[in-house]
Amino acid sequence: MKIKSIESFVLSDKLENTFHFSQWEYSERRICIVKITSDTGHMGWGEGYGPADVIKAGIDHLSSFVIGQNPIETETIWSILYRRSLDYARRGVLVASISAIDVALWDLKGKILDLPVYQLLGGKKRDSIIPYATGLYFTKSKSLTQDLAIEAQRYCDLGFKAMKMKVGIGIKEDIKNVKAIREAIGPDVQLMVDANHAYSLREAILLSKAIEQYDISWFEEPISPEYYEQYAELRTRTTIPIAGGECEYLRFGFQTILKNNSVDILQPDICAAGGLTEVKRIGTLASTYGIEVVPHTWGTGIALAAASHYIFNLDILPGRLNAPSAFIEYDRTENALRDELTYSNLTFAEGAFTISDAPGLGFEFNEDALRKYAVCHQPVELSEVQS
Numbered sequence: 001m002k003i004k005s006i007e008s009f010v011l012s013d014k015l016e017n018t019f020h021f022s023q024w025e026y027s028e029r030r031i032c033i034v035k036i037t038s039d040t041g042h043m044g045w046g047e048g049y050g051p052a053d054v055i056k057a058g059i060d061h062l063s064s065f066v067i068g069q070n071p072i073e074t075e076t077i078w079s080i081l082y083r084r085s086l087d088y089a090r091r092g093v094l095v096a097s098i099s100a101i102d103v104a105l106w107d108l109k110g111k112i113l114d115l116p117v118y119q120l121l122g123g124k125k126r127d128s129i130i131p132y133a134t135g136l137y138f139t140k141s142k143s144l145t146q147d148l149a150i151e152a153q154r155y156c157d158l159g160f161k162a163m164k165m166k167v168g169i170g171i172k173e174d175i176k177n178v179k180a181i182r183e184a185i186g187p188d189v190q191l192m193v194d195a196n197h198a199y200s201l202r203e204a205i206l207l208s209k210a211i212e213q214y215d216i217s218w219f220e221e222p223i224s225p226e227y228y229e230q231y232a233e234l235r236t237r238t239t240i241p242i243a244g245g246e247c248e249y250l251r252f253g254f255q256t257i258l259k260n261n262s263v264d265i266l267q268p269d270i271c272a273a274g275g276l277t278e279v280k281r282i283g284t285l286a287s288t289y290g291i292e293v294v295p296h297t298w299g300t301g302i303a304l305a306a307a308s309h310y311i312f313n314l315d316i317l318p319g320r321l322n323a324p325s326a327f328i329e330y331d332r333t334e335n336a337l338r339d340e341l342t343y344s345n346l347t348f349a350e351g352a353f354t355i356s357d358a359p360g361l362g363f364e365f366n367e368d369a370l371r372k373y374a375v376c377h378q379p380v381e382l383s384e385v386q387s
């Protein structure tokens with residue numbers, strides 16, 4: 001059995017309504033996905049998180065090391081790609097290219113073996129997972145605080161038990177927005193805040209002290225991901241749990257976070273940090289430190305599916321009769337690529353996702369949406385590599 005072809009695609013969709021977070025504005029959704037086909041006729045889909053065109057270039061560069069390999073041997077292929085990238089890119093976007101290929105290979109392996117990825121990872125350890133709505137971004141609206149409260153209320157009406165809002169626009173405005181959203185959703189819905197590393201340690205301490213009263217489940221990326229020790233210091237200065245890791249890569253990077261006691265909640269992105277193969281290892285590493293893992297998840301239904309299989313398999317820590325809930329990030333901002341590219345096998349009811357036993361990552365792929373949104377496409381075939 002051999003991998004016959006790799007096709008990388010960049011998809012793009014211009015947003016109807018722009019929105020921004022603490023770093024920059026979104027006016028477009030642009031994503032790189034990859035399709036890997038075996039000589040058995042099965043196909044798997046993967047996705048990279050980060051700048052789509054650069055990830056695509058990375059996938060195209062790595063393709064020749066993947067073509068002709070046995071698609072069942074996901075870990076062997078990962079090792080080849082890692083060794084091929086190590087000398088130039090120990091961190092960063094080439095790891096996202098490896099991640100996209102790895103996710104596609106797990107999907108492909110599941111399709112070939114007719115098993116869902118969560119079984120290939122070792123089994124389903126929980127019956128349901130809790131999606132938290134990611135939204136509540138900034139806009140140029142003059143009534144932003146009021147708009148955010150209305151949006152938050154809408155997530156409650158849809159049945160969400162948790163949601164995450166953006167902070168990082170300025171401490172006074174942040175406090176006003178957090179207060180308005182907590183008042184809108186009441187005391188029973190969990191609320192997280194995410195600064196996308198907008199603040200200094202001093203500012204992060206100020207903000208966290210001011211919003212502790214609003215029962216915040218975690219404060220995500222308060223400060224730059226480079227300042228591991230400042231994260232640890234912040235943890236000692238607030239009762240709000242500190243989260244981070246979406247800008248980190250490979251088990252080696254996550255070991256640095258863990259060794260520095262930087263976070264309460266570790267957030268590797270499966271489509272950037274090394275794929276399912278590596279993030280499974282990162283989860284095991286986190287368990288040796290007693291640190292919770294809630295993957296960062298952005299992009300299309302491919303990324304959502306990869307995260308869901310991972311989380312259904314994730315160890316329940318700490319173990320107890322009434323098991324703690326496992327969260328999955330569920331982006332609710334405008335994204336036609338996410339909404340149209342896949343038909344999910346996740347079912348949302350009573351604030352939780354359950355998952356079917358469909359093989360691979362479980363979704364059905366919509367080729368019409370691919371044709372509609374693809375702006376750049378590159379196939380590499382087995383015969384091209386061998387000749």
Ligand SMILES: [Mg+2]
Nearest residue numbers: 194220221246
């Ligand atoms: Mg974040």
